[in-house]
Amino acid sequence: MTPAPPGFRPYLLSRAVSTAGTLVATVAVPVLVYQMTASAAWTSAAAATGALPYLLFGLAAGALADRVDRRRLMVACDLLTALALVSVPAAWAMGALTPAHVLAASFAVQTLYVFFDAANFGALPTLVGRARLTESYARVYGTTTAVELVVPALAGLAVAVWAPAPLIALNALTALASAALLRAITVPLSHPRPQTGARDGMGALVGQVREGLGFLWREPTVRTLTLVGASHSAASGAWLAMLVPWADRTLGVAPSGDARLAVLFSCWGVGALAASALTPKLAGALGAPRLALGGLPVSLLCGLAVVLSTHWLAAAVCASLWGAAYSVVVINAITYRQRISPDHLQSRVSTTARMLSWGVGQPVGAALAGAVAATAWGPRGGLAAGLAVLAVGVAAAWASPLRGHALRGADTAQEAAVGRT
Structure with a gap:
């Protein structure tokens, strides 16, 4: 280090x-x-x-x-x-x-x-x-x-x-x-903020908001990372919403007085700690575009393993792996997006992406999971619904220009070009 x-x-x-x-x-x-x-x-x-x-x-x-x-x-x-x-x-x-x-x-x-x-x-x-x-x-x-x-x-x-x-x-x-x-x-x-000649005030602020949104939408890699991040957050919203009822009905882990529930709650955190150590090494070895594309289906598969688990110990292992894969995707996406965003747009691009992920993706995933869980599909179906949204994000990423960057290894050159804008 x-x-x-x-x-x-x-x-x-x-x-x-x-x-x-x-x-x-x-x-x-x-x-x-x-x-x-x-x-x-x-x-x-x-x-x-x-x-x-x-x-x-x-x-x-x-x-x-x-x-x-x-x-x-x-x-x-x-x-x-x-x-x-x-x-x-x-x-x-x-x-x-x-x-x-x-x-x-x-x-x-x-x-x-x-x-x-x-x-x-x-x-x-x-x-x-x-x-x-x-x-x-x-x-x-x-x-x-x-x-x-x-x-x-x-x-x-x-x-x-x-x-x-x-x-x-x-x-x-x-x-x-x-x-x-x-x-x-x-x-x-x-x-230092670029001097554009525009006066400060509400009009200038609105213009700067539009500038940030315009860059996010025009730059295909940033747009893909942001939209896929929202789908990834929908899966995490489903996990947070369904963890307790899923543990109770599927794994037989009671919602109170059962220490195994604390283990399940800690799994994603344990996985995230592992991801914080692994991500820089993986990004250095594979490159950010390849890690972004490869991490998404791994996260999806780990989530599916969680849904299919019927024993609490197996579920805990799979959930820890899912937390690690999820966090690798998140860390890599955030830093890759920042590396290819111009300096004067960093806060606008990051905040908009966070809005779509944390402010929209997680609540939508939680609401979808709750609606599905209220049917005959139950909490396991609610988790699966969140993963279905993630699957759409995986497909979108692999169909996007990000795939071309990964195949060409086009990371550093693109960063330099965007950083000069």
């Missing part, structure tokens, strides 16, 4: 502490809302605030992050996040906390995260350079995955022992820590 470039370590640590704080709030907020209301509807509304801001503000966030100093934007988002979060335990301590306050704070935090995330995705290629992007993002992915494996369990234990409202203050502290770490980075996280 090559030495980390200057500024990467505080960037990585910022991502780790920020992810940890977010996971604490992800556990604490629904518990707090349910304790206050005893209402499934209120609790569902708290969960819905996670995806809605990306759909509402994703395009604007990407355009803004490409036109301002990304470090300043991320630091400002962290500080405002801490302010919104600390209002919850403060109101709770004064006996003035309401469910509406919790939801408003959660929505504000998720909205700020959209703008932070847009700047964050654009900052990494500038920080580490295109040549080290896959290795660096794999380290980020592996670190945040490790945090995701550990923190929710600890947060769940803490919520069981202490009241959830004070725990949200911990997320405020991690936001402040993230801001301090980002301020410690001395190298640039943004390239």
Whole structure:
């Protein structure tokens, strides 16, 4: 592994502490809302605030992050996040906390995260350079995955022992820590914005949104990676939606009091950790286009093995392999897309792709799986429905210009050509 470039370590640590704080709030907020209301509807509304801001503000966030100093934007988002979060335990301590306050704070935090995330995705290629992007993002992915494996369990234990409202203050502290770490980075996280002669304002912002969308649609490789990523996310949405009922009805793993369910929940995380180590080596050996095309059918086959499993141990092994294949595809697609996107469009392209994958693909996959599971096909049929969407994405990728790039090994030359635009 090559030495980390200057500024990467505080960037990585910022991502780790920020992810940890977010996971604490992800556990604490629904518990707090349910304790206050005893209402499934209120609790569902708290969960819905996670995806809605990306759909509402994703395009604007990407355009803004490409036109301002990304470090300043991320630091400002962290500080405002801490302010919104600390209002919850403060109101709770004064006996003035309401469910509406919790939801408003959660929505504000998720909205700020959209703008932070847009700047964050654009900052990494500038920080580490295109040549080290896959290795660096794999380290980020592996670190945040490790945090995701550990923190929710600890947060769940803490919520069981202490009241959830004070725990949200911990997320405020991690936001402040993230801001301090980002301020410690001395190298640039943004390239100078090209001067187009257009005045700043809403009209310019709309024009920049259109520029980003236009590039994404015109550039065939970026378009393919984005659309296929959405189909891949649909399969993960089906997995998340069906895991508990599928484990119960197909594998005989009870939804409560059965330690085997915890094993099944951890499988994708274990696979993702393996993928963070494997992806840079695979991308170096095969090239990004070949890895993109080869990883998709492997992910599909691993998913099919999960659907066909009837014993929990076999299912756990297959699910871990699926998590590894899925994560290899994700890491490679994100970094390949960033390597062939112009510097001044990084945030817009990454945020739009994330909108389509996380904001559209996962919810659609979950909804489709739920609808199929309500029929005679059951949870196994719901999982299969998500894989059917993935199969369409695999076919689309193999029929796209990406196949020609893979056959010719056209990776580096294309990156250079696009990077100069």
